[in-house]
Amino acid sequence: MRVSVFLCKRASLNWPPCVGLEIHAQICSRDKIFSTGPVGSHDPSPNSSLSLFDVAIPGTMPVINKDCVKAGVLTALALRSRINSRSYFDRKHYFYPDLPGGYQISQNRVPLAVGGYLSVYNNNNQLINVSIKQVQLEQDSGKIVFGEKTIEGHDTLLDYKRAGVGLMEIVTDPVLIDGSSAANFIRELRLLLKRIGTCDGNMADGSLRVDANVSVRETGSDGMGTRTEIKNISGIKFLKKAIDYEIWRHIQVLSKGGVVLPETMRYDERKNVTTPTRGKSSHQDYRFIEEHDLPALLIEREGLVDECRKILEEIPTDNVVESLSLKYGISLYDAQVLESEDWAIDLFEEVMTQCPQLPVKLVISWITSELYGLINDRDGMNVCVGNFMSLLILFNQNELTGPQAKKILRLMVKGDSRSPIDILHDIQTAHYSHTDIVDICETILTEHKEEVSEYISGNDRRRKLLFGFFMGEAMSLTGRDCDPKEIKGILLELLNNKM
Numbered sequence: 397m398r399v400s401v402f403l404c405k406r407a408s409l410n411w412p413p414c415v416g417l418e419i420h421a422q423i424c425s426r427d428k429i430f431s432t433g434p435v436g437s438h439d440p441s442p443n444s445s446l447s448l449f450d451v452a453i454p455g456t457m458p459v460i461n462k463d464c465v466k467a468g469v470l471t472a473l474a475l476r477s478r479i480n481s482r483s484y485f486d487r488k489h490y491f492y493p494d495l496p497g498g499y500q501i502s503q504n505r506v507p508l509a510v511g512g513y514l515s516v517y518n519n520n521n522q523l524i525n526v527s528i529k530q531v532q533l534e535q536d537s538g539k540i541v542f543g544e545k546t547i548e549g550h551d552t553l554l555d556y557k558r559a560g561v562g563l564m565e566i567v568t569d570p571v572l573i574d575g576s577s578a579a580n581f582i583r584e585l586r587l588l589l590k591r592i593g594t595c596d597g598n599m600a601d602g603s604l605r606v607d608a609n610v611s612v613r614e615t616g617s618d619g620m621g622t623r624t625e626i627k628n629i630s631g632i633k634f635l636k637k638a639i640d641y642e643i644w645r646h647i648q649v650l651s652k653g654g655v656v657l658p659e660t661m662r663y664d665e666r667k668n669v670t671t672p673t674r675g676k677s678s679h680q681d682y683r684f685i686e687e688h689d690l691p692a693l694l695i696e697r698e699g700l701v702d703e704c705r706k707i708l709e710e711i712p713t714d715n716v717v718e719s720l721s722l723k724y725g726i727s728l729y730d731a732q733v734l735e736s737e738d739w740a741i742d743l744f745e746e747v748m749t750q751c752p753q754l755p756v757k758l759v760i761s762w763i764t765s766e767l768y769g770l771i772n773d774r775d776g777m778n779v780c781v782g783n784f785m786s787l788l789i790l791f792n793q794n795e796l797t798g799p800q801a802k803k804i805l806r807l808m809v810k811g812d813s814r815s816p817i818d819i820l821h822d823i824q825t826a827h828y829s830h831t832d833i834v835d836i837c838e839t840i841l842t843e844h845k846e847e848v849s850e851y852i853s854g855n856d857r858r859r860k861l862l863f864g865f866f867m868g869e870a871m872s873l874t875g876r877d878c879d880p881k882e883i884k885g886i887l888l889e890l891l892n893n894k895m
Contacts, residue, residue, distance in 0.1 A: 429562030430458035477512030575636035
């Protein structure tokens with residue numbers, strides 16, 4: 397289902413939306429946050445990389461990982477948050493199969509940091525500050541895997557491999573107004589986390605997960621409307637679509653006199669709709685209690701704040717779009733287009749660093765015009781960066797024509813890992829004989845008998861259009877490796893013989 401952006405904006409004039417985000421970012425660390433269980437193990441098998449504490453074996457105790465605390469402090473300072481000199485861990489109780497202990501160690505009473513903001517561009521190219529409510533540390537849960545369907549239903553499998561991995565939960569205030577502003581925030585946050593090295597930002601692998609809280613209220617009313625939460629959104633583009641749909645759904649329900657229920661929603665990517673998964677009470681009772689097995693975090697005493705401030709002095713934490721524009725002299729529009737894909741800015745900066753002799757506009761054009769059109773959103777960037785740089789250098793030195801370079805890029809995207817020179821050699825040695833081209837042209841005319849009949853009986857204008865169609869088919873089948881003049885001559889001869 398498609399939701400008109402224009403209709404959403406028009407409707408939201410009477411029903412202003414409020415959107416807040418909860419981001420769970422997996423911390424880049426060697427060990428898990430409360431155990432010595434390894435993170436990022438090369439063992440792909442499920443339920444590996446576990447310690448006894450990760451699966452809640454009785455008698456095991458949590459031990460705080462200082463590296464995870466340092467990552468949290470570094471992230472909070474980059475977000476201009478205020479670090480609490482003393483913070484505490486709490487037990488958040490809920491029962492779910494992927495949580496072996498029946499509770500999650502989190503921070504409820506006094507989180508690691510509060511306040512702060514992240515600067516992002518809105519749809520009017522204005523730099524706005526999205527305020528942060530808090531940054532807290534917690535442990536990740538396991539993963540539920542749905543297996544093959546049986547007579548009784550689906551096999552449900554449990555993988556505890558990621559149980560106990562350190563998380564930073566970053567919560568924004570409900571100050572975002574639509575899917576675009578939320579998507580811009582996540583793009584900017586993801587790039588910031590990657591720059592400071594606290595999270596790899598890989599949404600496809602679940603390293604960065606986003607839940608969105610959506611509500612609308614009638615213009616002039618006090619307070620906020622009933623909130624729904626969209627969970628487990630798998631990518632930035634789907635985040636935008638899910639929020640825009642949910643805003644539209646709220647407005648449709650309220651404008652017809654209905655009531656929005658406080659529910660947890662799931663976004664269906666194929667249908668572009670949200671559907672409820674479970675009801676949500678206005679105040680869910682997690683029965684928070686103090687985690688008595690962990691002491692308070694005394695950040696100042698450990699000297700982490702000063703240490704992290706020194707690290708940030710050497711890392712740019714300004715708005716990525718603005719810094720790209722200033723650093724490379726590109727327009728805000730070009731920088732925003734680069735930012736729209738997770739992999740594009742990384743590729744652009746690597747190419748410009750390794751090949752500063754390449755014109756900036758050429759690099760941007762080949763990424764945003766050519767690669768964007770070839771790469772599938774789900775597969776992501778799968779082209780060898782070194783080969784891509786070699787391709788641009790050859791093209792810039794006029795050693796490749798535009799059609800040749802584009803064909804080589806298409807093959808690279810399809811998985812060809814050879815160098816552009818090796819691919820070009822095969823393209824140049826692939827040769828169609830005159831007989832081969834005649835056979836191709838005869839096949840085209842045989843498969844399009846109606847068009848041939850129209851060509852024979854049509855006027856000059858109609859014949860010109862149809863001949864262009866035949867030429868296009870022939871060039872497509874030969875991979876544009878034949879001389880267009882030769883193809884044109886053969887087609888004219890074959891068509892004249894039919895008249």
